[in-house]
Amino acid sequence: MTGQAPLADFPVSEFEARTEAVQRLMREQGLDALFCTTDAEMRYFTGFRTLFWQSPTRPWFLVLPADGAPMVVIPEIGAALMRRTWVRDIRTWASPHPDDDGVSLLADALRPFPVVGMPMGRESALRMPLVDFNRMRAACPGLELRDASALIQRLREVKSPAEIEKLAEICAIGSRAFGAAGRLFHEDQTLAEAFRAFKIELLQQGADDVPYLVGGAGPGGYADVISPPDGQRLAKGDVLLLDTGATLDGYFCDFDRNFGIGQVSDTAQRAHRTLFAAVEAALRVTRPGARCSDLFQAMSGVIEGAGYGGGDVGRFGHGLGLQLTEAPSLTRFDQTELRAGMVLTLEPGLEISAGKTLVHEENIVIEEDGVRLLTERTPPELPVI
Amino acid sequence: MTGQAPLADFPVSEFEARTEAVQRLMREQGLDALFCTTDAEMRYFTGFRTLFWQSPTRPWFLVLPADGAPMVVIPEIGAALMRRTWVRDIRTWASPHPDDDGVSLLADALRPFPVVGMPMGRESALRMPLVDFNRMRAACPGLELRDASALIQRLREVKSPAEIEKLAEICAIGSRAFGAAGRLFHEDQTLAEAFRAFKIELLQQGADDVPYLVGGAGPGGYADVISPPDGQRLAKGDVLLLDTGATLDGYFCDFDRNFGIGQVSDTAQRAHRTLFAAVEAALRVTRPGARCSDLFQAMSGVIEGAGYGGGDVGRFGHGLGLQLTEAPSLTRFDQTELRAGMVLTLEPGLEISAGKTLVHEENIVIEEDGVRLLTERTPPELPVI
Numbered sequence: 001m002t003g004q005a006p007l008a009d010f011p012v013s014e015f016e017a018r019t020e021a022v023q024r025l026m027r028e029q030g031l032d033a034l035f036c037t038t039d040a041e042m043r044y045f046t047g048f049r050t051l052f053w054q055s056p057t058r059p060w061f062l063v064l065p066a067d068g069a070p071m072v073v074i075p076e077i078g079a080a081l082m083r084r085t086w087v088r089d090i091r092t093w094a095s096p097h098p099d100d101d102g103v104s105l106l107a108d109a110l111r112p113f114p115v116v117g118m119p120m121g122r123e124s125a126l127r128m129p130l131v132d133f134n135r136m137r138a139a140c141p142g143l144e145l146r147d148a149s150a151l152i153q154r155l156r157e158v159k160s161p162a163e164i165e166k167l168a169e170i171c172a173i174g175s176r177a178f179g180a181a182g183r184l185f186h187e188d189q190t191l192a193e194a195f196r197a198f199k200i201e202l203l204q205q206g207a208d209d210v211p212y213l214v215g216g217a218g219p220g221g222y223a224d225v226i227s228p229p230d231g232q233r234l235a236k237g238d239v240l241l242l243d244t245g246a247t248l249d250g251y252f253c254d255f256d257r258n259f260g261i262g263q264v265s266d267t268a269q270r271a272h273r274t275l276f277a278a279v280e281a282a283l284r285v286t287r288p289g290a291r292c293s294d295l296f297q298a299m300s301g302v303i304e305g306a307g308y309g310g311g312d313v314g315r316f317g318h319g320l321g322l323q324l325t326e327a328p329s330l331t332r333f334d335q336t337e338l339r340a341g342m343v344l345t346l347e348p349g350l351e352i353s354a355g356k357t358l359v360h361e362e363n364i365v366i367e368e369d370g371v372r373l374l375t376e377r378t379p380p381e382l383p384v385i
Numbered sequence: 386m387t388g389q390a391p392l393a394d395f396p397v398s399e400f401e402a403r404t405e406a407v408q409r410l411m412r413e414q415g416l417d418a419l420f421c422t423t424d425a426e427m428r429y430f431t432g433f434r435t436l437f438w439q440s441p442t443r444p445w446f447l448v449l450p451a452d453g454a455p456m457v458v459i460p461e462i463g464a465a466l467m468r469r470t471w472v473r474d475i476r477t478w479a480s481p482h483p484d485d486d487g488v489s490l491l492a493d494a495l496r497p498f499p500v501v502g503m504p505m506g507r508e509s510a511l512r513m514p515l516v517d518f519n520r521m522r523a524a525c526p527g528l529e530l531r532d533a534s535a536l537i538q539r540l541r542e543v544k545s546p547a548e549i550e551k552l553a554e555i556c557a558i559g560s561r562a563f564g565a566a567g568r569l570f571h572e573d574q575t576l577a578e579a580f581r582a583f584k585i586e587l588l589q590q591g592a593d594d595v596p597y598l599v600g601g602a603g604p605g606g607y608a609d610v611i612s613p614p615d616g617q618r619l620a621k622g623d624v625l626l627l628d629t630g631a632t633l634d635g636y637f638c639d640f641d642r643n644f645g646i647g648q649v650s651d652t653a654q655r656a657h658r659t660l661f662a663a664v665e666a667a668l669r670v671t672r673p674g675a676r677c678s679d680l681f682q683a684m685s686g687v688i689e690g691a692g693y694g695g696g697d698v699g700r701f702g703h704g705l706g707l708q709l710t711e712a713p714s715l716t717r718f719d720q721t722e723l724r725a726g727m728v729l730t731l732e733p734g735l736e737i738s739a740g741k742t743l744v745h746e747e748n749i750v751i752e753e754d755g756v757r758l759l760t761e762r763t764p765p766e767l768p769v770i
Contacts, residue, residue, distance in 0.1 A: 056708060130511055
């Protein structure tokens with residue numbers, strides 16, 4: 001009817017492979033179905049990609065049986081787009097609805113399955129009203145819900161060659177944009193102007209969107225790494241940090257670069273060299289079979305060896321893909337074993353002085369025989385512009 | 386210590402006024418505290434604005450007592466930024482944590498309050514792991530949780546003069562960007578290229594970010610209104626739709642424009658004039674005391690009177706502010722009374738032919754004596770470029 005072409009992010013075989021892989025894990029763990037409410041899971045299993053998740057009004061439900069094809073229970077406004085994916089079982093209602101915003105349809109979809117897994121653990125959220133979640137539970141009295149966060153995370157951690165290709169491309173786009181820093185940033189520019197110029201550069205270099213750009217600037221470091229830009233003007237001797245998550249077909253890069261404005265202090269240079277060395281140390285131990293905690297230890301060893309505290313960000317990197325940050329986490333306690341196909345960020349940070357930090361980040365993919373950088377490596381010396 | 390300036394989106398008096406207003410409502414409803422987990426509520430009451438919510442790893446908690454100052458329970462990585470807000474009670478932990486990601490701290494913060502409201506109804510989500518939510522509940526055995534969605538929505542619906550100023554400015558930025566359409570869009574351009582050019586224009590016109598841009602193109606309408614762009618090339622006679630949610634200091638515009646490529650069919654022109662007339666009809670009845678359903682009826686009367694079906698989007702507009710879409714909804718059933726200070730979208734749609742729609746959207750603010758357009762009104766005739 002609509003004549004619209006299928007969504008072209010991936011061939012159908014990609015989604016079939018993801019579905020078969022998760023169904024194998026579900027059967028091993030005795031789950032009859034998966035139930036998901038969030039953008040990333042919907043996108044991963046169906047290919048349904050839209051910025052419309054920005055609107056909190058309508059819930060979107062995925063029900064994936066351990067045997068058979070996925071079904072979705074979604075507002076009618078998304079039906080045309082969903083028909084461009086590989087999903088054929090599309091159940092819709094006119095939303096918003098005065099008193100039943102998809103709950104009955106969802107309960108009908110879940111009722112055949114006694115044991116259902118859903119993401120309930122680390123990094124998960126429930127993207128539907130709690131009141132409606134409880135109504136659904138009341139409408140499915142026999143339903144046993146189990147946490148499937150780890151199951152889905154372990155699956156999503158290993159990227160397919162097609163996913164790695166997209167991640168490599170968005171990292172290359174980010175690297176080219178950072179390569180233009182000398183043209184984009186200058187003394188006396190406000191942070192707001194610098195951020196705007198960089199977002200435009202990312203788009204011109206081929207990014208679809210720039211959902212994430214944070215940073216800061218100050219003499220010898222910055223106070224935090226998640227601030228929006230303001231009217232602060234870049235001054236000689238400042239270290240400017242930009243940390244970007246730009247996307248291509250919904251896949252993220254996530255890395256940062258530091259630049260000295262006009263000049264840079266020896267203190268900041270020494271800190272930057274330390275972070276560079278920390279990443280080098282992590283790269284030396286990164287291979288299939290190494291653990292996340294090994295990478296953390298490699299980085300924190302260099303940082304502590306140089307006499308710095310590590311700051312309070314809680315980790316030195318993480319998974320990367322459909323989301324800006326994904327499992328696993330490079331922490332002292334995360335024992336996840338690296339597997340070929342994982343895409344990670346290496347993101348050591350240190351406290352350069354009281355209340356001031358310096359961070360640095362690269363993106364990598366784990367390969368059978370080691371590791372490959374997806375980002376163009378920063379030079380060890382903090383570049384001055 | 387950090388020397389960073391306070392976040393300058395609003396003066397502290399703005400947050401004090403919001404807090405006093407919500408506390409008055411809480412006392413009326415017998416709530417001892419509010420508990421929120423989501424970006425919009427955190428931003429509304431504290432001013433904590435960051436794109437870092439893109440990362441799903443860490444939860445962020447706001448606890449607002451019915452008497453006294455707000456407190457936050459947040460990961461240490463956000464402490465420096467939070468210290469730039471008016472919030473003084475900041476409780477932090479190093480996150481991610483191996484087995485207690487803020488749950489004990491949160492339970493300690495909530496335990497003094499017997500009856501706590503949280504958003505659990507329409508348009509809400511729980512942005513923390515369900516497992517941790519249940520742990521918190523187990524750690525607060527006497528806690529009674531009640532749905533506070535409507536309370537918060539009713540408060541947020543009416544914008545302050547400072548908020549309206551930001552919304553007017555981002556709408557003006559959007560209008561200027563659409564004003565450049567003749568320079569940005571052309572036959573044979575791919576949708577991806579057209580979208581990219583428009584995002585860059587929005588940034589150049591002064592938008593901070595473009596979290597939302599969807600649209601479509603086709604002869605005599607488009608199949609859906611939430612699709613991402615692809616390699617489809619604009620052809621003579623296509624109607625191109627761009628629907629944008631750009632932001633300024635975290636406040637959204639949300640409106641769309643239609644453009645004919647080279648020429649436009651009489652069918653599309655008639656549909657566009659009908660949508661224009663539907664908005665005019667809504668504007669005539671829009672004033673304090675009118676109901677959302679009145680605006681819906683005014684628009685659907687024009688559309689049905691012209692012989693069209695209304696399509697399946699479920700509503701003809703919505704609230705606008707900190708989020709792309711907010712309460713209320715312009716539906717047949719939403720009886721919310723309009724109050725001065727509300728900012729809304731008017732967004733009628735119609736089915737132009739089987740499987741093809743046309744939509745049109747403007748942004749307005751309700752004033753004591755009527756209504757003011759925040760967007761530069763589209764012309765009644767579908768503009769051709």
